[in-house]
Amino acid sequence: MRNKITLAGDLGSGKSTVADLLLPRIGATYYGTGKIARQVAARLGMDIAAFNIHMETHPELDWEIDEPLTHLADKPECMIVDSRMAWHFTKGSYRVFLVTDARVAALRILNAGRSTEHFDSEEEAAARIRARKESEKKRYFDLYHVNCKDLFNYDLVVDTTYATPEEVADEIERGYRAWQEGEDAPTCLLSPKRLFYPDDAPDEEKVNAYHTALECGREVEKPTVVSQDDNFYLTGAPEVALAYALAERTFVPVTLVHETVDPAHYVKMEDTL
Secondary structure, eight states, X not given: OOOEEEEEEXXXXXXXXXXXXHHHHHTOEEEEHHHHHHHHHHHTTOOHHHHHHHHTTOHHHHHHHHGGGGGGGGOOSOEEEEOSSHHHHSTTOEEEEEEOOHHHHHHHHHHHTOTTOOOSXXXXXXXXXXXXXXXXXXXXXXXXXXXXXXXXXXSEEEEOTTOOHHHHHHHHHHHHHHHHTTOOOOEEEEOTTTOEEESSOOOHHHHHHHHHHHHTTOOOOOOXXXXXXXXXXXXXXXXXXXXXXXTTOSOXXXXXXXXXXXXXXXXXXXXXX
């Protein structure tokens, strides 16, 4: 019964907005634990950051929120499940994770004006987002012995930093339809603007050749990327990623690899071009 999408992601990555776009497209109903968590936090007189820290020593609250996820796989209806842990508990789902830059996420949360999340500045919001991510990572590992931030857990990873909600929804729907047909290859789509590139000069001939191939609709190889400390570092075929940037593509498909890199040998895209 391939009719469930489990949607997780970074704070401020746009999960709720994307879910709203997808619901009518695939004829799904919505189930979200974020709203439940915010309601419980408000009941306890806490903002969501304090509530997450509180839950580190109150695992019964996590289990109260997450236990119903185990039963959703048996429901016949098509569903989008917006939850940090649904990928783990709702078996047989199409597992999606949305990533975004912390500062962009901070601006989104500030603009959303959620009553349970109060910040005085973008810097404070970004710092609180990082703290909450670490809190959740520790809590879920201690409670369930899984790393919810490990991108290898997911069928599709999409970077929403420079993408519109419609573009993100398009990619999720495309991947979901393929998955329903039995295509189970994991996919990672990142913004070429957000990547860190090796600090040695790129091969301009290769960049131009790949750019021409993209403009002609031909397939090109996938760059390899390491996810480390919430950043993405190119370890192979950086010229392909640059070609995607020159072609003004929103996403570059990449292959995630298990490696460690030295960030001192990498630069941002604007320092590469």
